[in-house]
Amino acid sequence: MASLASQPEWMIRTVGLQKTYFLGGENRVHALRGVDMGVRRGDYMAIMGPSGSGKSTMLNLIGCLDRPTGGQYFLGGDDVSQMDDDALSAIRGERIGFIFQSYNLIPQLTVLENIQVPLFYQGHDLGKTLHRCRELANLVGLGDRLDHRPNQLSGGQQQRVAIARSLVNDPLIILADEPTGNLDSKTGAEVLDLIDRLNREGKTIVLVTHDDKVAARAHRVIHMKDGVIDREVINRPPPTPSAS
Amino acid sequence: MLRLQLIAIIRLGIKSLMLHKLRSALTMLGIIFGVCSVIAMLAIGEGASYAAQEAIKKLGSNNILIRSLKPPEAARQQQGGGGPRGMSLKYGLTYADGARLQATIPGVKRVVPSRIIRENVRFGRTEVPCQVIGTLPFFTEVTGVELVRGRFLSDLDERHQNNICVITAGLAQRLFPTEDPLQHSVKVDAFYYRVVGIIRETGKAEQRTQAGKMEGQPLDNNVYIPLSTSRTRFGEVLIRRTAGSFEAEEVQLHQITVQMQDTAAVETADPQIKTLLRRFHDQNDYELIVPLELLREAEATKRRFNIVLGSIAAISLLVGGIGIMNIMLANVTERTREIGVRRALGAKRRDITLQFLVETVVLSIGGGLIGVLVGMLTPVVVSMATDMKTIVTLWSVLVAFGISGAVGIVFGLYPARAAAMLDPIEALRHE
Ligand SMILES: Nc1ncnc2c1ncn2[C@@H]1O[C@H](COP(=O)(O)OP(=O)(O)OP(=O)(O)O)[C@@H](O)[C@H]1O
Numbered sequence: 001m002a003s004l005a006s007q008p009e010w011m012i013r014t015v016g017l018q019k020t021y022f023l024g025g026e027n028r029v030h031a032l033r034g035v036d037m038g039v040r041r042g043d044y045m046a047i048m049g050p051s052g053s054g055k056s057t058m059l060n061l062i063g064c065l066d067r068p069t070g071g072q073y074f075l076g077g078d079d080v081s082q083m084d085d086d087a088l089s090a091i092r093g094e095r096i097g098f099i100f101q102s103y104n105l106i107p108q109l110t111v112l113e114n115i116q117v118p119l120f121y122q123g124h125d126l127g128k129t130l131h132r133c134r135e136l137a138n139l140v141g142l143g144d145r146l147d148h149r150p151n152q153l154s155g156g157q158q159q160r161v162a163i164a165r166s167l168v169n170d171p172l173i174i175l176a177d178e179p180t181g182n183l184d185s186k187t188g189a190e191v192l193d194l195i196d197r198l199n200r201e202g203k204t205i206v207l208v209t210h211d212d213k214v215a216a217r218a219h220r221v222i223h224m225k226d227g228v229i230d231r232e233v234i235n236r237p238p239p240t241p242s243a244s
Numbered sequence: 245m246l247r248l249q250l251i252a253i254i255r256l257g258i259k260s261l262m263l264h265k266l267r268s269a270l271t272m273l274g275i276i277f278g279v280c281s282v283i284a285m286l287a288i289g290e291g292a293s294y295a296a297q298e299a300i301k302k303l304g305s306n307n308i309l310i311r312s313l314k315p316p317e318a319a320r321q322q323q324g325g326g327g328p329r330g331m332s333l334k335y336g337l338t339y340a341d342g343a344r345l346q347a348t349i350p351g352v353k354r355v356v357p358s359r360i361i362r363e364n365v366r367f368g369r370t371e372v373p374c375q376v377i378g379t380l381p382f383f384t385e386v387t388g389v390e391l392v393r394g395r396f397l398s399d400l401d402e403r404h405q406n407n408i409c410v411i412t413a414g415l416a417q418r419l420f421p422t423e424d425p426l427q428h429s430v431k432v433d434a435f436y437y438r439v440v441g442i443i444r445e446t447g448k449a450e451q452r453t454q455a456g457k458m459e460g461q462p463l464d465n466n467v468y469i470p471l472s473t474s475r476t477r478f479g480e481v482l483i484r485r486t487a488g489s490f491e492a493e494e495v496q497l498h499q500i501t502v503q504m505q506d507t508a509a510v511e512t513a514d515p516q517i518k519t520l521l522r523r524f525h526d527q528n529d530y531e532l533i534v535p536l537e538l539l540r541e542a543e544a545t546k547r548r549f550n551i552v553l554g555s556i557a558a559i560s561l562l563v564g565g566i567g568i569m570n571i572m573l574a575n576v577t578e579r580t581r582e583i584g585v586r587r588a589l590g591a592k593r594r595d596i597t598l599q600f601l602v603e604t605v606v607l608s609i610g611g612g613l614i615g616v617l618v619g620m621l622t623p624v625v626v627s628m629a630t631d632m633k634t635i636v637t638l639w640s641v642l643v644a645f646g647i648s649g650a651v652g653i654v655f656g657l658y659p660a661r662a663a664a665m666l667d668p669i670e671a672l673r674h675e
């Protein structure tokens with residue numbers, strides 16, 4: 001198994017991944033009951049499933065926001081399931097880009113400053129990376145809004161800022177938990193177009209959704225049920241590893 | 245690199261605080277009051293003790309003052325009407341005392357006896373109540389007296405019992421608003437005294453005008469005449485008329501100022517003088533004033549005063565600190581989501597701790613700075629409004645400012661740790 005995990009084409013590999021929430025006494029919730037799956041470089045994977053099936057739990061583990069209670073998780077060849085809080089923070093900052101359902105921009109910061117936040121915690125000189133941040137803002141179509149605050153932007157614009165922010169550290173993988181959940185279908189489609197484009201340019205993407213139309217954009221869809229993978233649907237053939 | 249990061253965190257902290265301007269300002273107010281009260285209270289305390297010490301120093305720290313006192317038993321007798329009418333009450337210091345002190349106490353430099361008699365002084369139609377002080381020429385060398393014009397009493401005046409006088413500047417102004425005092429004579433009782441000099445009592449001037457204002461009668465009105473003149477013009481028996489009844493007293497000297505060579509001599513002479521006087525006085529008709537001792541007492545009082553003021557100020561800073569902690573805890577709860585986002589984007593626990601700690605310290609240091617400004621201004625206003633002397637010392641400013649910074653760190657640590665220990669997922673899910 002370990003040899004499989006360390007194969008370089010696997011960006012992400014989970015082996016018997018489990019997550020149990022202990023609620024005190026004998027009360028416990030088995031959110032994940034042993035998940036085996038892998039994501040290749042340049043892949044675009046959607047996770048679907050009924051409410052409470054463990055999608056968000058899965059995404060949080062992949063994003064190193066949480067630690068599994070069982071099994072193993074390899075990210076870019078490293079076993080991260082046993083790392084301490086500081087190491088996990090470092091990995092989040094270097095290798096993961098998050099896009100949240102509710103955008104989660106920091107209200108007191110401008111668009112530009114929001115995009116800079118991940119750089120700040122990587123110890124970058126913000127002056128030197130200004131150019132890159134501007135470029136990203138242009139990429140998401142907000143180059144003329146750098147000094148605006150989140151509450152001066154529409155939901156779609158906020159989510160585009162969040163996408164720019166997720167890209168700023170050039171992460172291995174972008175994780176999105178229902179990124180269009182709060183948007184109407186038109187702006188949602190714009191945001192998804194942007195994500196499609198990132199994937200075409202080589203970014204690896206994992207996305208949680210309830211919407212079949214959204215899932216249809218991914219290369220493949222895994223359906224979860226009661227904390228395990230129920231089935232997997234391939235929409236398109238996965239890209240060759242050299243595509244990146 | 246690290247410094248850039250810290251500057252960025254401080255700017256971020258200010259930005260976050262500016263988001264709730266009123267709240268931040270109100271929180272700062274606690275620290276502002278704390279720091280301001282530390283500085284202002286210490287300044288007032290310092291000023292008060294300085295004034296007291298200056299007044300005592302003007303008495304001369306090398307001096308020992310002995311004053312005649314009406315013995316309490318005698319006073320009671322007289323009031324009860326038991327004393328034989330027309331008979332004078334005899335008490336107080338004598339010329340012999342002065343001579344004995346000069347002869348027996350080691351380390352004595354000068355002994356200056358003086359007689360102080362309350363009378364009215366007149367020039368033309370103006371009549372002013374005053375003290376007629378009969379003393380020796382070297383009076384000026386023993387106490388803080390500044391010659392304004394003319395000369396002081398001389399040995400010749402003393403020997404010839406001259407009818408001359410030296411008056412204080414305040415009195416000169418009252419008696420001679422338009423004329424030159426040195427050209428004229430003033431009248432006390434039935435005798436005329438030529439004015440030969442004007443002096444200013446540097447030491448007690450402040451105190452005296454203060455006291456004078458309250459009594460409605462300035463004590464600055466002194467007429468100095470030769471001791472021998474005083475003795476012959478006023479006699480030994482002094483008659484005082486109070487509310488229709490006579491009161492006759494026989495007092496040779498009202499005050500003896502003993503000037504010692506140095507402060508060490510003051511300490512050894514103090515008990516010796518007491519012993520000597522006790523031997524020749526069978527009643528308690530004098531008091532000893534040792535400025536040096538008063539000075540030490542004033543210093544001890546000041547220390548006690550500072551401790552009390554310091555405790556009050558410390559409590560107000562403590563309250564300010566609790567206010568800051570309260571607001572920062574509310575702040576952390578309110579910004580749980582932000583904390584979650586930052587953690588997701590790579591912030592380590594210590595990054596979060598630092599961010600919130602910096603915010604608290606910015607609050608308290610900002611409050612401290614404003615407090616220092618207000619605290620340095622308050623004593624100035626107090627001085628102008630109340631005539632009280634105030635002194636802002638550098639150490640009180642440094643201590644107050646230092647404490648405000650420390651308050652920020654101490655009371656900011658817990659909220660900052662609480663923020664850092666939040667679970668990222670829980671924090672992200674927080675509404
Ligand atoms: N912090 C927690 N403590 C206890 N139980 C939890 C916790 N987080 C999730 N769970 C439980 O774990 C299970 C999976 O939750 P999860 O959030 O992964 O579901 P989901 O698939 O994302 O659902 P949805 O589509 O509604 O977002 C649920 O039964 C949920 O109640």
Ligand SMILES: [Mg+2]
Binds near residue numbers: 055056057
């Ligand atoms: Mg979910």
